[in-house]
Amino acid sequence: MxxxxxxxxxxxxxxxxxxxxxxxxxxxxxxxxxxxxxxxxxxxxxxxxxxxxxxxxxxxxxxxxxxxxxxxxxxxxxxxxxxxxxxxxxxxxxxxxxxxxxxxxxxxxxxxxxxxxxxxxxxxxxxxxxxxxxxxxxxxxxxxxxxxxxxxxxxxxxxxxxxxxxxxxxxxxxxxxxxxxxxxxxxxxxxxxxxxxQSSGGISDINRFLVFRERYLSTIEHRPLHITFLSYFAFLLRILYLFFSNIVKFATQSL
CATH class of the missing domain: 3.90.550.10 (Spore Coat Polysaccharide Biosynthesis Protein SpsA; Chain A)
Structure with missing residues (x-):
């Protein structure tokens, strides 16, 4: 180049x-x-x-x-x-x-x-x-x-x-x-x-899940075991947060 x-x-x-x-x-x-x-x-x-x-x-x-x-x-x-x-x-x-x-x-x-x-x-x-x-x-x-x-x-x-x-x-x-x-x-x-x-718009929950997944895959490339474990733990926390935030959103909309 x-x-x-x-x-x-x-x-x-x-x-x-x-x-x-x-x-x-x-x-x-x-x-x-x-x-x-x-x-x-x-x-x-x-x-x-x-x-x-x-x-x-x-x-x-x-x-x-x-x-x-x-x-x-x-x-x-x-x-x-x-x-x-x-x-x-x-x-x-x-x-x-x-x-x-x-x-x-x-x-x-x-x-x-x-x-x-x-x-x-x-x-x-x-x-x-x-x-x-x-x-x-x-x-x-x-x-x-x-x-x-x-x-x-x-x-x-x-x-x-x-x-x-x-x-x-x-x-x-x-x-x-x-x-x-x-x-x-x-x-x-x-x-x-x-x-x-930056110009940014909204993102759907399914796309947010894909973001989490792609970032997790990026962090575990050629990583030692402890980094891979911590990255996986962070990934699970993000998915749990997404799950419970949607439950709260659904509950508040139903009231």
Missing amino acids: TTDKLLSIITIGLDIDDISTTFLSLPQPLPEWVQYLIVAPDSIFTSLRQRISNTDIQYIADSSHGVYSAMNDGLASSKGQYIWFLNSGDISLITDFSILNKVLVHSIRHNTNIIFFKPIFHRWVYKLNLFLSFRQIFLFTTIIQLMPCGHQNILIASEAHPPFNSSFKFSADFNIISSVLRSNLGLTSVESFPLAR
Whole structure:
């Protein structure tokens, strides 16, 4: 993979308005060290080019095999030393690319493979991650099976970024983070400012179960027995929580 750019920003999407909103949320114009790629159905490329008047954008036709296959298409065409997936509907919170440039240059100098940025969630478990060291993030992610933050607030070095498992439906990004943390190929850093606000919708209970299952499968790959046991215990607790929360929801609706 050629890496003649410092950063590749990859946007996956189907909707012209959402893709345009995401791109235009970035400071304009983009600096020369940034590569921007859009992976979308080729049927909307003409309309996108009319909406976004930037000739430096690279358009990649979506292979139509799911979102993670599309993310792999973008990854295969990236030329940046770091990869940022800013998907359709996500909003960049970067106001000045020079700050991000300093972070990336420092990270390259120290062989940093994964950079976590401040999540904007208010849940304490995500805030806690800002104060955790590399090993603590590893254990927290492995055992409790929570994302330190969404992939919109994570940059991964291209040389350490494995392809997404396209057989997953919901948690291939979690699988990537687990894989990079497990590899111990480089250091991890945590920055005190956010990169983006992610677009997220609701999720059904059956899909939430699939999320739990995929994250559990991600955490037990090549694990010692005690990690596998703790991960399985966390998985069971999540399923029990889902079960009893639905009982409570049904009971309150019946009153």
